[in-house]
Amino acid sequence: MSDMSVPKTPRIWQLAERRYRLIGSKCLKCGRVFVGSRKVCPQCGSRELEDVELSRKGKIYSYTVIRASPMEREKYGPYIMAIVELDDGCKLTTEIVDCSPEEIDIGTEVEATFRKIGEESKSGVIYYACKFRPVAKGV
Amino acid sequence: MNFKGDIPAIYGWGSYIPVYRIKLDEIARVWGEEPARVKSGLQVEEISVKGRDEDQVVIAVNAAWTALKRAPEVSPKDIGAVYVGSESKPYAVKPTATIVAAAVGAPVTIRAADYEFACKAGTEALISVMAQVVSGMIRYGLAIGADTSQSWPGDVLEYTAGAGGSAYIIGSKSSTSVAYFESQYSVATDTPDFWRRDEVKYPRHMGRFTGEPAYFKHIMLAANELMSREGLKPSDFDYFVPHQPNGTFPVRVALRLGFKPEQVKPGLISPWVGNFYSGSSLTGLSRVLDKAKPGQRILLVSFGSGAGADAFSLVTQEAIEGKKGLAPTVDDYISRKKYVDYSTYLKFWDKIYGV
Numbered sequence: 001m002s003d004m005s006v007p008k009t010p011r012i013w014q015l016a017e018r019r020y021r022l023i024g025s026k027c028l029k030c031g032r033v034f035v036g037s038r039k040v041c042p043q044c045g046s047r048e049l050e051d052v053e054l055s056r057k058g059k060i061y062s063y064t065v066i067r068a069s070p071m072e073r074e075k076y077g078p079y080i081m082a083i084v085e086l087d088d089g090c091k092l093t094t095e096i097v098d099c100s101p102e103e104i105d106i107g108t109e110v111e112a113t114f115r116k117i118g119e120e121s122k123s124g125v126i127y128y129a130c131k132f133r134p135v136a137k138g139v
Numbered sequence: 140m141n142f143k144g145d146i147p148a149i150y151g152w153g154s155y156i157p158v159y160r161i162k163l164d165e166i167a168r169v170w171g172e173e174p175a176r177v178k179s180g181l182q183v184e185e186i187s188v189k190g191r192d193e194d195q196v197v198i199a200v201n202a203a204w205t206a207l208k209r210a211p212e213v214s215p216k217d218i219g220a221v222y223v224g225s226e227s228k229p230y231a232v233k234p235t236a237t238i239v240a241a242a243v244g245a246p247v248t249i250r251a252a253d254y255e256f257a258c259k260a261g262t263e264a265l266i267s268v269m270a271q272v273v274s275g276m277i278r279y280g281l282a283i284g285a286d287t288s289q290s291w292p293g294d295v296l297e298y299t300a301g302a303g304g305s306a307y308i309i310g311s312k313s314s315t316s317v318a319y320f321e322s323q324y325s326v327a328t329d330t331p332d333f334w335r336r337d338e339v340k341y342p343r344h345m346g347r348f349t350g351e352p353a354y355f356k357h358i359m360l361a362a363n364e365l366m367s368r369e370g371l372k373p374s375d376f377d378y379f380v381p382h383q384p385n386g387t388f389p390v391r392v393a394l395r396l397g398f399k400p401e402q403v404k405p406g407l408i409s410p411w412v413g414n415f416y417s418g419s420s421l422t423g424l425s426r427v428l429d430k431a432k433p434g435q436r437i438l439l440v441s442f443g444s445g446a447g448a449d450a451f452s453l454v455t456q457e458a459i460e461g462k463k464g465l466a467p468t469v470d471d472y473i474s475r476k477k478y479v480d481y482s483t484y485l486k487f488w489d490k491i492y493g494v
């Protein structure tokens with residue numbers, strides 16, 4: 001029956017392109033950059049903000065290994081979730097991929113990579129977004 | 140030259156290959172085959188494997204991002220068409236091309252579609268973009284060939300089915316394009332050498348029949364058609380890049396056409412990452428562009444089962460030197476790797492049912 005249910009997609013549509021391209025907000029008054037869409041600058045109170053593409057490079061600020069995966073990810077296995085400080089100063093929570101926990105540390109340089117983040121069901125809509133992976137020579 | 144007005148040209152090129160690899164020794168161990176015999180027959184050491192969060196869309200988008208890094212003068216807002224060739228789309232119905240267009244920041248006023256012609260769907264996408272550019276319908280277009288190549292567990296295809304792809308930003312030839320197309324010829328016949336029926340997960344093929352009357356016949360027909368119509372011979376080319384279902388076929392078809400091993404080797408990727416299906420010959424071309432010097436001539440010939448081949452003659456330009464360093468090369472991606480065993484490979488592919 002779940003295959004016939006009305007998909008919960010409208011919210012995903014609204015956010016999809018922002019997630020694909022890592023779009024945030026920049027305060028035109030104080031210059032601070034924020035993850036996500038903001039109407040008021042939490043730093044200086046200005047209402048003049050514009051959408052900007054956030055930096056696709058940064059450093060691991062903090063991280064943890066999720067070993068007891070949530071239900072929809074139970075086959076996904078242990079994975080790394082981190083707070084990444086982007087080169088433009090803002091911080092976001094993201095998954096770190098293409099490496100094992102032993103290969104990273106606080107301060108490890110990472111870069112954005114486009115990945116699948118989930119799906120509604122086997123017959124449902126697939127969700128994509130940026131995750132991060134360690135920067136390797138050249139790549 | 141079979142273009143009458145504007146000349147189609149490449150502005151940016153880029154590839155993406157997942158980080159995971161499986162050695163052919165490991166696959167052979169599982170199926171009780173003799174690894175040395177399998178590897179010497181196919182001339183493939185290891186293949187790339189999609190990660191648990193990677194699919195054909197992921198490969199297409201990351202390749203497009205890499206290509207755009209090499210075309211800083213092209214604004215995504217000037218892209219008028221996004222075409223993606225593949226045989227492993229995660230959606231049977233819903234274009235990958237629209238996801239790519241959103242992910243690169245293309246405007247909503249674009250043409251977007253997915254192409255299917257087995258392993259030559261990527262070059263069909265490229266031809267469509269080239270045609271729209273030179274006809275003046277669009278200023279720039281994005282053409283992609285990408286696959287997470289599918290195979291039945293235990294089938295001979297499993298030893299070569301890799302994952303990866305490449306993207307090309309196409310516009311009319313100018314001083315900032317990196318290579319222009321001299322000519323393009325294609326062939327197609329009704330040949331059932333390899334297919335996948337609707338709702339079936341993995342493709343089937345005619346085994347040995349896929350070599351002579353399919354791969355060799357069509358690639359040689361298309362290559363010879365281009366060379367005879369344009370008055371070119373193998374020695375006029377610096378590089379020959381054919382489709383790469385394994386490591387032996389590309390070299391054999393090169394020798395039969397009259398090319399030397401050193402003309403085909405720079406574009407070979409299959410020995411280290413396997414067959415990218417729609418992304419195969421386009422990633423071979425990407426590797427050649429990573430190394431080519433200005434003024435060199437390249438013959439690219441894709442092959443798609445079903446069957447057909449697309450042949451392209453290209454000449455590199457001065458601007459190629461300044462763009463090579465703007466993004467990671469194919470060899471950067473090939474050398475970045477982590478090995479997985481067969482059971483992890485099955486898990487990443489979701490081939491373990493009932494769990």
Ligand SMILES: [Zn+2]
Pocket residue numbers: 027028029030031032041042043044045046
């Ligand atoms: Zn502010």
